[in-house]
Amino acid sequence: MPTVAVLAFDGISPFHLSVPALVFGRAGIDRPADWPYRLRICAEQPGELATEAGFDITVRYGLEVLDELTGDGSGPADLLIVPSWIRDAVPSAPLLAAIRSAHRRGTRIVGLCxxxxxxxxxxxxxxRELTTHWSDAERLARAHPAVRVRADLLWSDLGDVITSAGVAAALDCCLHLVRTDLGSRTAAELARRLVLAPHRSGSQAQFVPVAVPAADQDDPIERAMVWASARLAEPIDLDAWARAAALSRRTFTRRFRDRTGTSPQQWLLHQRLDRARLLLETTDDPVERVAGDAGFATAVSLRHHFRQQLGTSPAAHRAQFRTRSLIKN
Incomplete structure (x- = not known):
């Protein structure tokens, strides 16, 4: 079982701590008997910690969970999550040394918000680059000029280092990690339990000026997304898509980017790739049929975008998650 270590600290936000506990530990929701993650909350100084919500928590594990067998037989952490931090607090030298040591052993390091x-x-x-909450990006860039700070992404994944934007984007990032580890089907099932979208495309740029319309207003971009999602297997012409939103092509493209942080074409590509991943994991259909059902003109087109966006091939993706399914069963 992969061990997920989550770093708690004095003054932590209970919400930020609860995000990885909810996703990887399935705290408060049904947990299948074969759920593969083992969650460990740890701290530099185990024991009682204050939260910024006015109540205290007790943490059992120290930083030894990053590199040693714990008393219950769990192994070193495969994933270390730092769920937010206190502004202007300087991480201690022992904590930073433990993070670097874990990284050298192959632990993926995650920073949420x-x-x-x-x-x-x-x-x-x-x-390299990091993502953080848009309101803190400039300060982080000034403090660490060797790092390229992104304020236009919900999360970024460098393979060994994964970071996310603030608050709700931490859920997106954790679901992305589940999708990477266990496949689109498992991530989608978990997202349904959490009443979340399994994959939010776009960027946090949409939240800098709040782009969500007032409750009494119709949202033509949301309507256009639903329209396109129901037609992924069909050719979708941008002009027809704009008409479905009752907008001109130019206005539709501009408002779509304002609303989502990405172009209509890029959003549509991600939706089709998600559909293809799910079909590869859950059916035995040949790649040619998967390509057609997901809206790609040919299997060659699907393979090209799979390789470009996901760094693998449809066949390798299917084999990876089919092998996991066989092991689980």
Whole structure:
């Protein structure tokens, strides 16, 4: 079972701590007997910690969960999550050393929201990029000039280092990790339990000026997304798509980007790739049929976009998650 270590600290936000506990530990929702993750909340100094909500929590594990067998037989952490951080707090040298050591052993390091400050302080992102809450991006960039700070993404995944934007984007990031580890079907089933979209395409740029319409207003972009989602297997012409939203092509394209942070074409590509991943994991249909059902003109087109966007092939993706399914059964 992969061990997920979540770092707690004095003054932590209960919400940020609960996100990985909810996704990886399935705290408060049904947990299948074969759920593969083992969750461990740890702290530099185990024991009683204050939260910013006015109540205390007790943490059993220390940083030894990152590199040692614990008393219950769980192994070193496969994933270390830093769920936010206290602004202007300097991570201690022992904490940063433990993070670097875990990274060298192959542990994936995750910073949710302001947790990216700890990742940046560790040096693991020097010469690379991190994502953080849009309101803190400028401060982080000034504090760590060797890091490229992204304020236009919900999350970024470098393979060994994963970071997310703030608050709700932490849920998106954790679901992305489940999707990476266990496949689209498992992530979608978990998202349904959480009453969340299994995959939000776009960027946090849409939240800088709040782009959600007032409750009494119709949202033509939301309507256009539903329209396109029901027609993924069909050719979707941008002009016809704009007409479905009762907008001109130019206005539709502009408002779609304002609403989602991405272009209509890029959003549609991600939806089709998600459909293809699910079909590859849950059916025995040949790749040619999967391509058609997901809206790609040919299997060659599907393979090209799969490789470009996901870094693998449809056949390799199917084999990876089919093997996991056989092992589980």
């Amino acid at each position: 302001l947790g990216s400050w700890v990742i940046a302080a560790s040096g693991l992102a020097d010469g």
